[in-house]
Amino acid sequence: MYPMNPVDAVALPSHIEQSPLPRLKITEIFLSLQGEADSIGWPTVFVRLTGCPLRCTYCDTSYAFHGGQWRDIDDIVAEVLGYGVGHVCVTGGEPLAQKRCLALLGKLCDAGLSVSLETSGALDVSAVDPRVSRVIDIKTPDSGEVARNREANLALLTAHDQLKFVICSRADFEWARQRVLEQKLHQRTMVFFSPSKDQVSARELADWIVADRLPVRFQLQLHKLLWNDEPGR
Ligand code: SF4
Numbered sequence: 001m002y003p004m005n006p007v008d009a010v011a012l013p014s015h016i017e018q019s020p021l022p023r024l025k026i027t028e029i030f031l032s033l034q035g036e037a038d039s040i041g042w043p044t045v046f047v048r049l050t051g052c053p054l055r056c057t058y059c060d061t062s063y064a065f066h067g068g069q070w071r072d073i074d075d076i077v078a079e080v081l082g083y084g085v086g087h088v089c090v091t092g093g094e095p096l097a098q099k100r101c102l103a104l105l106g107k108l109c110d111a112g113l114s115v116s117l118e119t120s121g122a123l124d125v126s127a128v129d130p131r132v133s134r135v136i137d138i139k140t141p142d143s144g145e146v147a148r149n150r151e152a153n154l155a156l157l158t159a160h161d162q163l164k165f166v167i168c169s170r171a172d173f174e175w176a177r178q179r180v181l182e183q184k185l186h187q188r189t190m191v192f193f194s195p196s197k198d199q200v201s202a203r204e205l206a207d208w209i210v211a212d213r214l215p216v217r218f219q220l221q222l223h224k225l226l227w228n229d230e231p232g233r
Pocket of ligand 1: 060
C-alpha cells in the first residue's frame with residue numbers, strides 16, 4: 001500500500017561518516033526549552049548530530065547536513081549532565097544515520113536522564129534503548145520524502161513513543177488523516193499534527209482537526225514562537 005523504503009536498500013550518503021572510535025559527529029549541544037511533542041516546555045539539553053540522508057522541503061536544520069565536530073561519547077554525556085537538567089533530546093539531522101547514536105542513547109539513559117530521540121522515520125528504530133521516547137516523523141507527500149517512510153517502524157510503536165506529521169497542505173492533511181484512522185495510529189501511540197511554517201496557517205490546521213474531530217494533538221513549535229528559529233535556541 002505504501003512505497004518501499006529506499007534507505008533500507010542503499011548505503012547511507014558518504015557525507016555521513018562513521019568513526020572507528022567511540023565518538024559521534026556533533027553539530028551543536030545547547031540548553032533550551034523542548035518546543036514540541038509530549039515533553040513540550042521542559043528545560044531540555046539538545047544534542048544535534050550531524051548528517052541526514054533526507055531532504056524535506058521544509059527542513060529548518062539544513063545547517064546540520066554537513067560539518068560538525070567529532071566528540072567522544074563520554075564527553076557528550078558529561079557535557080549534557082553539566083547543564084543540570086533532567087531532559088535531553090537527541091536530534092539532527094537524522095541522528096540514527098550515525099550508528100553510535102544507539103550507544104549515546106543508552107549512556108544518557110544510564111545517567112538517569114529522561115531521553116527522547118527525534119528521528120525522520122526513514123531508519124530502523126528497533127535497536128533504540130526501550131527507555132528512550134522515540135519521536136518518529138511520518139513524512140507526508142508534500143515533504144518530498146514520503147517514499148522514505150519505514151513502514152516496519154510502525155509495528156514497533158509503544159505508548160511511550162510519539163508520531164509526528166508536519167502538514168504542508170490540505171492534501172497532506174487528508175493523507176495524514178487517512179493514515180491515522182485506517183491504521184488506528186492514535187490507539188497505539190501519541191500522534192501530533194503541526195503546520196509547516198508559511199504553507200499552512202496554524203488556525204487552518206486547528207480548524208481542520210476540530211471539524212473532523214480527529215483524535216490527534218495539534219502542536220505549534222514553541223521554540224519558533226519564542227526565538228524565531230535561531231540556531232542554538
Ligand atoms: S529528516 Fe529532518 S533534518 Fe532531515 S531533511 Fe527532513 S526535516 Fe531536515
